Amino acid sequence: VAHSTLTDRAKGRHISLKEASKKKQILAPEAEKALLDWAVQSGETGLPYSKLSLRSHASALRGSIVGKRFHEKFEARHPILKKAKGSKLDPKRAKHFNKAVVDDFFDKWEELNTTHSGIPPEHIWNMDEKGIQMGGGRKGNGRKFYFSREQAECFRISSDNLELVTVLECVSAAGESTRPSFVLKEGILPDLRDLDHELIYRTESGWTDNHHAAEWIEEVFLP
Structure with a gap:
């Protein structure tokens, strides 16, 4: 190491490699931070940046x-970002998939649990629905988007006009489960001889609605 380098470092005239590289960045530090914040927030709201939108x-x-290589250098400077394809999220569902709604749910859950001095695991159930496109749907183009590494689930708001079948499942914290149910779009009924017909529902869209949700509770969950 050159003597002048050591002398400059001792006198505070030598800056780190990271600080030196900032002078070569094409964006001011404030603009760089704003872009990073936007990229993270956009990923959290289901509208993630692609490399083109980032540029x-x-x-x-x-x-x-x-x-054209700006996004590569930006990624290298900000390891908090990761690239992923992102699971598609219907726009209607996206309206209810945000931090405020999720925080409100867990606040109410904590209050309910405290009020009843702890709810037994066998009384805690999670019901979920999974939409499946008939025939597998359209294949993706492989594009990836930016999300925060701290974000566990990566969603991307997208709407496809393909026929759907919805599968309903419900599992308790104690490990019990209900029989799976299916919601089909109205029209020609496929061969269902191997399934219990009380587990099959029909709607105009193939998604659940309030009426069929009430039927599911009465006919599947409560028994």
């Missing part, structure tokens, strides 16, 4: 077009 926003902040 587009960076260009808007800079006032001129950034290079």
Whole structure:
């Protein structure tokens, strides 16, 4: 190591490699942080950035077009970002999939649990529904989007006009489960001879609705 380098470091004139690289960045530090915050928030709300949209926003902040490899250097500077395809999330469902709604649910759950001095595991149930596109649906194009590494579930708001079948399942914290049920779109009924007909529901869209949800509770869950 050169003597001048050691002397400069001792006198505080030598800056770290990270600080030196900031001077080479095409975005000001404030703009860089704003872009990172936007990318993280967009991923959390189901509208993640692709590499093209990231470069587009960076260009808007800079006032001129950034290079084609800007996204690669941006990723390297911010390891909190990860790239993933993202599971598709219907726009109608996305309205109820946000931090405020989720926090409110867990606040109410904690209050309910405290009020009843702890709810037994066998009385705690999780009901979920999974939509399946007939024939497997359209294959994705392999594009990936930016999400925070702290984000466990990566969703991307997307709407496909393909016929759906909804599968209903329900499992308790004690490990018990109900029989799976199916919601089919109205129309020609497929061969269901191997299934109990009371577990089959028909709706106009193939999704559940309030009426069929009430039927499911009475006919499947409560018994």
